[in-house]
Amino acid sequence: MAVDQTVAVVPPSLSARVVGSFAYLTIKDRLPTILTKVVDTIHRNKNKFFEEYGEEGIQAEKKAISLLSKLRNEVQTDKPVIELTDGLQDTKSWNQYLQRQQSLHGDQESVSWFKSPWLYVECYMYRRIHEAILLNPPISDYDVFNEGKTQSFFESQQAVMILCTYLEGVTKNIEELSQPQLFEHFNKLLQVSLWGNKCDLSISAGQENSQKGSPIEALNSLQPFILVNDSDIMWSTLTSDQRPEQSGKTYAERVDIVLDNAGFELVTDLVFADFLVSSGLARQIHFHGKCIPWFISDVTANDFQWTIRQAMAANHKWMSKCGAQWQSYVKKGVWIYHDHPFWTQPHEFCDMAADAPDLYATLQKADLVLFKGDLNYRKLTGDREWDHTVSFSTALRGFGPAPLCSLRTLKANVQVGLQPGQAEKLTSQDPSWMTNGKYAVIQYYNPKSED
Numbered sequence: 001m002a003v004d005q006t007v008a009v010v011p012p013s014l015s016a017r018v019v020g021s022f023a024y025l026t027i028k029d030r031l032p033t034i035l036t037k038v039v040d041t042i043h044r045n046k047n048k049f050f051e052e053y054g055e056e057g058i059q060a061e062k063k064a065i066s067l068l069s070k071l072r073n074e075v076q077t078d079k080p081v082i083e084l085t086d087g088l089q090d091t092k093s094w095n096q097y098l099q100r101q102q103s104l105h106g107d108q109e110s111v112s113w114f115k116s117p118w119l120y121v122e123c124y125m126y127r128r129i130h131e132a133i134l135l136n137p138p139i140s141d142y143d144v145f146n147e148g149k150t151q152s153f154f155e156s157q158q159a160v161m162i163l164c165t166y167l168e169g170v171t172k173n174i175e176e177l178s179q180p181q182l183f184e185h186f187n188k189l190l191q192v193s194l195w196g197n198k199c200d201l202s203i204s205a206g207q208e209n210s211q212k213g214s215p216i217e218a219l220n221s222l223q224p225f226i227l228v229n230d231s232d233i234m235w236s237t238l239t240s241d242q243r244p245e246q247s248g249k250t251y252a253e254r255v256d257i258v259l260d261n262a263g264f265e266l267v268t269d270l271v272f273a274d275f276l277v278s279s280g281l282a283r284q285i286h287f288h289g290k291c292i293p294w295f296i297s298d299v300t301a302n303d304f305q306w307t308i309r310q311a312m313a314a315n316h317k318w319m320s321k322c323g324a325q326w327q328s329y330v331k332k333g334v335w336i337y338h339d340h341p342f343w344t345q346p347h348e349f350c351d352m353a354a355d356a357p358d359l360y361a362t363l364q365k366a367d368l369v370l371f372k373g374d375l376n377y378r379k380l381t382g383d384r385e386w387d388h389t390v391s392f393s394t395a396l397r398g399f400g401p402a403p404l405c406s407l408r409t410l411k412a413n414v415q416v417g418l419q420p421g422q423a424e425k426l427t428s429q430d431p432s433w434m435t436n437g438k439y440a441v442i443q444y445y446n447p448k449s450e451d
């Protein structure tokens with residue numbers, strides 16, 4: 001049953017308040033495990049810090065570890081959330097957000113790990129990890145998640161090669177392809193990018209989680225696990241002549257991709273972006289990554305450049321050809337990489353127009369914005385206890401800078417836009433369907449058309 005937008009009440013945020021919930025288990029078990037791994041990583045790199053910076057490096061390592069151990073204790077004992085002190089460009093807005101949470105809570109109770117919105121405190125933990133490193137020069141630009149990200153890239157080499165070889169097969173005679181053939185390749189590469197989102201390191205608390213086997217051959221068997229598939233509408237958006245004043249084969253002027261994870265997922269996004277450009281479906285791609293290490297595996301500018309360089313240097317004909325092509329797209333400004341502090345803040349995206357109007361204006365220039373991954377979906381929908389049949393547009397609560405599409409494997413218990421009865425059926429077949437990463441959605445919304 002569709003819910004009328006005008007009368008829909010905004011449901012509460014997911015929170016660890018609900019004992020036994022996924023949010024509760026994340027804060028109780030997964031976050032402390034992640035913090036322990038971060039401490040181990042820093043400790044393991046002690047000699048490297050000594051070689052680079054001498055005794056100062058060792059002192060910084062010790063202080064960072066002590067801040068992180070304190071943080072782990074705060075999480076485990078449900079201490080109040082405290083202000084940031086590092087004076088970065090976003091520190092003030094984080095502290096204002098804490099005040100906002102405080103006023104929502106009322107005076108009686110403090111904002112704490114188990115009593116606050118899960119989205120907020122989970123984002124806050126990653127920002128505090130960054131603070132612990134940042135406050136400790138000379139190791140302040142150390143990426144504590146770098147090892148895991150590079151490892152996950154190398155572990156999926158075979159799949160990357162298969163994908164680059166497939167792309168070569170598509171692009172070499174792309175001019176001769178009919179519309180239906182182009183649509184078939186579009187669908188395949190879109191779905192590869194969708195399932196690439198299985199490979200995040202946060203859900204596995206940093207455990208190896210890379211792509212094994214052929215990502216193309218796997219698609220058929222994965223098809224039934226796509227719960228909402230709006231790829232036809234997405235294709236129509238790209239191929240409808242949105243700018244009839246500009247003649248030629250190119251359809252969309254600009255597609256923006258809000259990236260999620262480095263490693264295999266990023267390669268699938270680059271391959272899809274390459275296909276969009278080389279097929280003429282889009283003229284320019286704008287990528288959006290993170291300014292700081294985030295949710296273990298998320299892409300930073302460094303990861304983006306590193307991945308392209310690795311592909312270029314690969315000892316595989318088609319992979320190195322892809323790498324060279326990607327580098328040339330970047331050089332020519334066909335591909336543009338952006339980052340913005342808003343992506344590493346805890347806000348729901350419906351706040352973007354008010355809290356990051358410059359970013360909102362940037363996205364408004366796109367013909368289509370793709371949001372990769374689970375955390376972006378949580379922020380799109382506000383990470384709330386929505387009824388599963390509420391429409392995607394209702395859950396977006398006015399967010400709509402441009403036509404947009406979420407490509408997400410389900411790893412958190414928020415899901416909207418399902419058919420009546422669909423969620424109940426899934427729950428009876430597979431009770432953890434919302435969090436086990438086996439299911440996915442390609443969910444589209446166009447602010448320009450009526451819902």
Ligand SMILES: O=P(O)(O)OC[C@@]1(O)O[C@H](CO)[C@@H](O)[C@@H]1O
Nearest residue numbers: 200202203373374375376411412
């Ligand atoms: O955004 P991504 O990389 O797809 O997923 C990030 C993620 O694993 O982190 C959280 C768990 O801590 C989950 O909400 C979510 O599944």
Ligand SMILES: [Mn+2]
Nearest residue numbers: 200260261295
């Ligand atoms: Mn991620």
